[in-house]
Amino acid sequence: MSSINALAEGIAAPGRPTGKGSIRIRQVAHRYGRGEDALTAVGPIDLDVPPGEFLVLVGASGCGKSTLLRLIAGFETATQGSIEVSGTAPAPGRTAGMVFQQPRxxxxxxxxxxxxxxxxxxxxxxxxxxxxxxxxxxxxxxxxxxxxxxxxxxxxxxxxxxxxxxxxxxHSLLLLDEPFAALDALTRERLQDDLRRVGTESGRTAVFVTHSADEAVFLGSRIVVLTKRPGRIALDLPVDLPRSGVDADELRAAPEFAALRREVGLAVKAAAT
Structure with missing residues (x-):
C-alpha cells in the first residue's frame, strides 16, 4: 500500500454508470453556427459517470470543457448524440445545481x-x-x-x-464551471479544501471544470483531459487518492499527488498541440 493510501482506510470505489446522479454520454458533439461558418466545439465524446463520482474536466482554453458542462446541465442541446442524467434527458434548473465562475x-x-x-x-x-x-x-x-x-x-x-x-x-448532480478561477491563490486553496469535504459529505455526483492540473488532482476522483477544439477525450484517469481521513496539506505534499499532477499536466500540454 502506498504511503498516502495508508493514511486512510478506503478509497471511493467506482460505481455503476446507472442510477441517481449517473451521467451517460453517447457520441455527443456540439457545433455553433451553420454551413461554412460552423464551428465544432466538442466531440464526439462517449463517457459514463457513475453516481457519487467527482469528475474533473481539464484542458486548455477553448477545448470545449464549459460547452460539455452546459450540455450536461441542459442549457444547450447537443448537435449530435445523446446525454442522460439519472436516466433522463437533462433539463435546465432541474437536472443539477450549478456554480459559475462568478457567484451571480x-x-x-x-x-x-x-x-x-x-x-x-x-x-x-x-x-x-x-x-x-x-x-x-x-x-x-x-x-x-x-x-x-x-x-x-x-x-x-x-x-x-x-x-x-x-x-x-x-439534485443528485453538482456542476461547477471554474468557480475559483477569479480568486487569489490562498482563498482558492481554502475553497478547494472545503469543496472536497462538502463533496465527500454530500455524496453527490460532481463535474468540475478547471485549467489547473493541481486543482484537478486535489478535487477529482477521476480526471478527463480534453484535446484542443473540437474537444475529445485525451486521457481518462482515475485518481487513487483517499477522499477522507487525511490532512489536505499532507495530501498535497505526497509523492503520489505530485506524480499525478505531473501526468495530468503533461497530458494537458500534449492535448493542446
Missing part, C-alpha cells in the same frame, strides 16, 4: 436571503427554510453570516454562498 448572487439580498430564494425554488416549505438554510451555510463554513449583505463579505465567501445555493435543491 442577488446583491440586494442578505446571504441568508440568497439561500432562502434557492430553497423556495427548490420547493422547500417556508417553515422549514430557516433550519435548512442554517445547515447549508454551516456546511460551507458561513454559519454566522446569514444576516450580512453580499457586499459585506469577501469574494471567496460569496463563492461559498453560491455553492450553498447550488446545494439547496436536492
Amino acid at each position: 448572487l442577488f446583491p440586494w439580498k442578505t446571504v441568508g436571503g440568497n439561500v432562502d430564494l434557492a430553497l423556495k425554488y427548490a420547493g422547500v416549505r417556508r417553515d422549514q427554510r430557516a433550519v435548512r438554510r442554517g445547515e447549508l451555510l454551516h456546511r460551507v463554513g458561513l454559519g454566522e453570516t446569514a444576516h450580512r449583505r453580499i457586499w459585506e463579505i469577501s469574494g471567496g465567501q460569496q463563492q461559498r454562498v453560491a455553492i450553498a445555493r447550488a446545494l439547496a435543491a436536492e
Whole structure:
C-alpha cells in the first residue's frame, strides 16, 4: 500500500454508470453556427459517470470543457448524440445545481436571503427554510453570516454562498464551471479544501471544470483531459487518492499527488498541440 493510501482506510470505489446522479454520454458533439461558418466545439465524446463520482474536466482554453458542462446541465442541446442524467434527458434548473465562475448572487439580498430564494425554488416549505438554510451555510463554513449583505463579505465567501445555493435543491448532480478561477491563490486553496469535504459529505455526483492540473488532482476522483477544439477525450484517469481521513496539506505534499499532477499536466500540454 502506498504511503498516502495508508493514511486512510478506503478509497471511493467506482460505481455503476446507472442510477441517481449517473451521467451517460453517447457520441455527443456540439457545433455553433451553420454551413461554412460552423464551428465544432466538442466531440464526439462517449463517457459514463457513475453516481457519487467527482469528475474533473481539464484542458486548455477553448477545448470545449464549459460547452460539455452546459450540455450536461441542459442549457444547450447537443448537435449530435445523446446525454442522460439519472436516466433522463437533462433539463435546465432541474437536472443539477450549478456554480459559475462568478457567484451571480442577488446583491440586494442578505446571504441568508440568497439561500432562502434557492430553497423556495427548490420547493422547500417556508417553515422549514430557516433550519435548512442554517445547515447549508454551516456546511460551507458561513454559519454566522446569514444576516450580512453580499457586499459585506469577501469574494471567496460569496463563492461559498453560491455553492450553498447550488446545494439547496436536492439534485443528485453538482456542476461547477471554474468557480475559483477569479480568486487569489490562498482563498482558492481554502475553497478547494472545503469543496472536497462538502463533496465527500454530500455524496453527490460532481463535474468540475478547471485549467489547473493541481486543482484537478486535489478535487477529482477521476480526471478527463480534453484535446484542443473540437474537444475529445485525451486521457481518462482515475485518481487513487483517499477522499477522507487525511490532512489536505499532507495530501498535497505526497509523492503520489505530485506524480499525478505531473501526468495530468503533461497530458494537458500534449492535448493542446
